[in-house]
Amino acid sequence: MPCATPATTDAPEFDAAFRARLHDLFVWRRDIRRFRSDPLPEGLLDRLIDTACLAPSVGLSQPWRFVIVDDASRRQAVLENFSACNAEALRAYTGDLAQSYATLKLAGLREAPCHLAVFADHGTEVGHGLGRRTMPEMADYSVVTAIATMWLAARAEGIGMGWVSILDPAAIAVTLDIPRDWRLIGYFCIGYPEIDDDRPELERAGWERRHSAADHIVRR
Numbered sequence: 001m002p003c004a005t006p007a008t009t010d011a012p013e014f015d016a017a018f019r020a021r022l023h024d025l026f027v028w029r030r031d032i033r034r035f036r037s038d039p040l041p042e043g044l045l046d047r048l049i050d051t052a053c054l055a056p057s058v059g060l061s062q063p064w065r066f067v068i069v070d071d072a073s074r075r076q077a078v079l080e081n082f083s084a085c086n087a088e089a090l091r092a093y094t095g096d097l098a099q100s101y102a103t104l105k106l107a108g109l110r111e112a113p114c115h116l117a118v119f120a121d122h123g124t125e126v127g128h129g130l131g132r133r134t135m136p137e138m139a140d141y142s143v144v145t146a147i148a149t150m151w152l153a154a155r156a157e158g159i160g161m162g163w164v165s166i167l168d169p170a171a172i173a174v175t176l177d178i179p180r181d182w183r184l185i186g187y188f189c190i191g192y193p194e195i196d197d198d199r200p201e202l203e204r205a206g207w208e209r210r211h212s213a214a215d216h217i218v219r220r
Contacts, residue, residue: 025152025155025156026152027198028155028196028198029151029152029155030155030160030193030196030197030198030200030201031161031162031163031200031201032108032160032161032162032189032191032193032201033105033106033107033108033162033189033201034105034108034111034193034194034195034201035108035111035112035113035160035162035189035191035192035193035194036111036191036192036193036194037111037113037191038113038191038192039113040113040114040159040190040191044157044159045068045114045116045190048150048153048154048157048159049066049150051149051150051153052064052066052146052147052149052150052153053146054149055142055145055146055148055149056142056145057127057139057142057145057146058127058130058131058132058135058138058139058141058142059127059128059129059130059131059132060126060127060130061124061126061127061130061131061132061139061142062124062126062127062142063120063121063122063124063126063139063142063143064118064119064120064121064142064143064146065118065119065120065121065178065182066116066117066118066119067116067117067118067119067176067178068114068115068116069115069116069117069176070115074175074176075109075115077171077175078109078115078167078172078175078187079109079110081167081168081171081172081175082107082109082164082166082167084168085166085167085168086106086107086166089101089166090102100205100206100207101207103205104202104205104207105201106164106166107162107164107166107189108162108189108191109164109189111189111191112162112189112190112191113190113191114189114190114191115187115188115189115190116187116188116190117172117176117178117184117186117187117188118143118146118147118184118185118186118187118188119143119178119182119183119184119185120139120140120142120143120182120183120185121139121179121181121182122136122139122181122182122183123179123181123182124139124181140183140185143185144185144186147163147185147186147188154190158192159190159191159192160190160191160192160193161188161189161190162188162189162190163186163187163188164186164187164188164189165186165187167184167187169183169184172184172187
């Protein structure tokens with residue numbers, strides 16, 4: 001029996017002008033820590049999550065799980081979690097690095113109007129395990145692609161995202177009362193940034209510089 005011919009659709013064409021604008025989007029995407037308190041427009045967060053779900057995923061497993069954190073007490077618990085972890089991180093530095101670290105603003109948890117936790121569901125049966133038997137971490141990587149997709153979509157809307165990684169994931173899981181099979185991939189502050197800049201804040205603060213692509217290439 002002959003194989004059925006797959007249906008085809010006309011793919012859009014992306015011209016040089018579009019590619020240039022897309023590159024601008026990559027350049028101006030920033031990890032934001034300083035937010036205005038203005039609320040997001042109605043429906044915008046849902047639209048950004050819809051876009052995130054267009055990301056690729058191993059075995060089409062779509063393991064991303066988005067937890068919108070609106071409850072004030074849960075937000076306060078996250079803030080206290082961050083404060084404790086940040087104090088512990090500071091103790092790991094000495095000398096000039098410790099002084100520099102103490103001046104850094106590393107989260108916008110108080111100011112940002114939106115908190116979003118993103119998890120990978122390791123227990124999902126969607127995709128039937130395809131591509132995860134030898135590399136189960138591919139579920140986590142798939143969620144990261146969704147986050148990156150959402151981050152760019154947010155920037156295109158003039159919205160900033162800030163990744164808060166100075167947290168205890170186990171405590172966050174308890175605070176948000178999530179299933180045991182879910183693993184925290186990222187906790188995000190989302191809102192309008194106070195300023196726009198094409199340089200990372202840590203670079204502007206003198207903590208580190210952005211390296212060129214050539215610094216990260218190995219040929220074999």
